[in-house]
Amino acid sequence: SGAPAFGTPEYTKAALAGGQLARRLGIPYRSSNVTASNCVDIQASYESMMSLWGAVMGGVNLIEHAAGWMEGGLTASFEKLILDAELLQNMREFLKPIQVDEAEMGVDAINEVGPGGHFFGVGHTLERFSTAFYEPMLSDWRNYQTWENAGAKTGTERANLIWKELLRSYQAPPMDEGRKDALAAYVAKRKEEIKAGKMVPDVVA
Numbered sequence: 568s569g570a571p572a573f574g575t576p577e578y579t580k581a582a583l584a585g586g587q588l589a590r591r592l593g594i595p596y597r598s599s600n601v602t603a604s605n606c607v608d609i610q611a612s613y614e615s616m617m618s619l620w621g622a623v624m625g626g627v628n629l630i631e632h633a634a635g636w637m638e639g640g641l642t643a644s645f646e647k648l649i650l651d652a653e654l655l656q657n658m659r660e661f662l663k664p665i666q667v668d669e670a671e672m673g674v675d676a677i678n679e680v681g682p683g684g685h686f687f688g689v690g691h692t693l694e695r696f697s698t699a700f701y702e703p704m705l706s707d708w709r710n711y712q713t714w715e716n717a718g719a720k721t722g723t724e725r726a727n728l729i730w731k732e733l734l735r736s737y738q739a740p741p742m743d744e745g746r747k748d749a750l751a752a753y754v755a756k757r758k759e760e761i762k763a764g765k766m767v768p769d770v771v772a
Contacts, residue, residue, distance in 0.1 A: 571639050573601035574614025579621035586625025597629040598622035600651055603639045607646045607723045611637065615651060619658055630655075649726035653705040660701045705729065 572578065582598045589596035600618045604611035615636075622630050634651035635643040669675075676691035686692045705725055707714055720728070757768060 573603045573639055574617040579617050582621030582625045586627065590626065595628040596626060597631050598625055598627045599632040600630055600634065601632055601636050601640065605638050607644055607650060607726065611647060612650065615654055619654060623658060623662070645730040646723050646726040649705055649729050650722070653703060656704065657701065
């Protein structure tokens with residue numbers, strides 16, 4: 568069809584090769600989290616994950632278009648932005664180095680529990696259970712019955728609720744009034760310049 572495809576095996580291989588070329592030339596490397604999917608569905612998920620693996624394994628310095636990209640870059644989605652934020656957080660957690668020491672291995676706890684015992688009441692577990700695992704923003708790890716009783720919302724539906732709540736509760740960070748006025752004046756000026764056909768702004772030294 569001639570339509571560009573993203574998040575494919577070929578795209579991922581190209582991302583790896585791009586990283587190798589960048590390192591050979593000694594320059595920074597950027598890649599993207601992209602998909603050709605037209606809606607927030609399973610295709611959007613696996614194509615984005617393929618794109619992210621290409622970026623990570625390619626040794627990327629910057630991920631551009633990191634969240635919200637849809638339809639080969641022609642559209643964006645708030646729900647996809649939330650999904651991508653979850654994917655990025657998962658990837659960040661995966662890339663954290665594993666700490667291997669006596670405390671983390673928990674040999675004393677294993678000896679304390681012994682065969683046939685359980686770890687739920689052991690001090691080693693109680694000290695770590697609340698921080699030992701990645702806590703998802705979007706994923707629902709409840710069993711089917713509990714999930715159904717809670718409304719049986721899909722991941723896309725949960726993403727919709729999350730972005731709306733984030734937008735509702737957003738508070739703009741404080742900004743100096745002079746800087747705010749200067750930015751507003753610049754935006755107004757650029758709008759007029761673009762209307763007049765001046766697409767590239769003047770460079771301020």
